[in-house]
Amino acid sequence: MPKRGYHHGNLRQALIDAALRLIEEKGPQGFTLSEAAKVAGVTPAAVYRHFQGREDLIAEIARQGFGIFADLMEYAHDEGRPSALASFEAVGRAYLAFARKHPGHYQAMFESGLSVNRTPELAAAARRGTEVLERAAAELSKHIPPENRPPAQMVSAHIWALSHGVVELYARGTPGGRTPFPPEDLLETGIGVYLRGLGILPPDG
Structure with missing residues (x-):
């Protein structure tokens, strides 16, 4: 389930931190935005409020x-x-x-x-x-x-x-x-x- 308690601004950094972990594991082309959202504990739709892709x-x-x-x-x-x-x-x-x-x-x-x-x-x-x-x-x-x-x-x-x-x-x-x-x-x-x-x-x- 998505994590609760995110405030404006720190969700963006949570997605960045999640993507960093995925990059270390799979490389910069080895993950999807949906995977980053899952690691961050948010819905995929939440990603697009901060990043276009x-x-x-x-x-x-x-x-x-x-x-x-x-x-x-x-x-x-x-x-x-x-x-x-x-x-x-x-x-x-x-x-x-x-x-x-x-x-x-x-x-x-x-x-x-x-x-x-x-x-x-x-x-x-x-x-x-x-x-x-x-x-x-x-x-x-x-x-x-x-x-x-x-x-x-x-x-x-x-x-x-x-x-x-x-x-x-x-x-x-x-x-x-x-x-x-x-x-x-x-x-x-x-x-x-x-x-x-x-x-x-x-x-x-």
């Missing part, structure tokens, strides 16, 4: 996820100071930590097939994490003369891709993704090799 529900989960993700990235960046390299590496580790701690949000953000431009709110939330990584990249390379300095957007995009690859292959229990090295070590050494290759870090830095 499953993609709207997943998009809201992704928006919330990007907000959590950006908060973690910002905290990691700020705590890594005064070393720009420490801040940069901390942001990478925060990516791994987020994927482990918030698997439902992670899948909604990166594995649902939804565009981050689906809504202005989702796009703005997604930009926050990117901006933290770009800021860290800019700080790390500011000692290089401008004419030789690699674009911060390029550096951040490469590190984002490296972080995402380590998460997908080694940090989420993916079949076949076995390595004797901890994911954090893989990411840290990969970042070091990349930054030395660009000349941002000295060969022995």
Whole structure:
């Protein structure tokens, strides 16, 4: 039977929490709105008072996820100071930590097939994490003369891709993704090799 006692506003979050559990169990495309309503303890009709369809529900989960993700990235960046390299590496580790701690949000953000431009709110939330990584990249390379300095957007995009690859292959229990090295070590050494290759870090830095 539907649960009683919901007030305006918290039913919406109850549906989001129910969908998060289903995403963790079945993936972002593996559940229906009716299933989410059942887990939340409400009628299927109640869902449509808050979301037009499953993609709207997943998009809201992704928006919330990007907000959590950006908060973690910002905290990691700020705590890594005064070393720009420490801040940069901390942001990478925060990516791994987020994927482990918030698997439902992670899948909604990166594995649902939804565009981050689906809504202005989702796009703005997604930009926050990117901006933290770009800021860290800019700080790390500011000692290089401008004419030789690699674009911060390029550096951040490469590190984002490296972080995402380590998460997908080694940090989420993916079949076949076995390595004797901890994911954090893989990411840290990969970042070091990349930054030395660009000349941002000295060969022995």
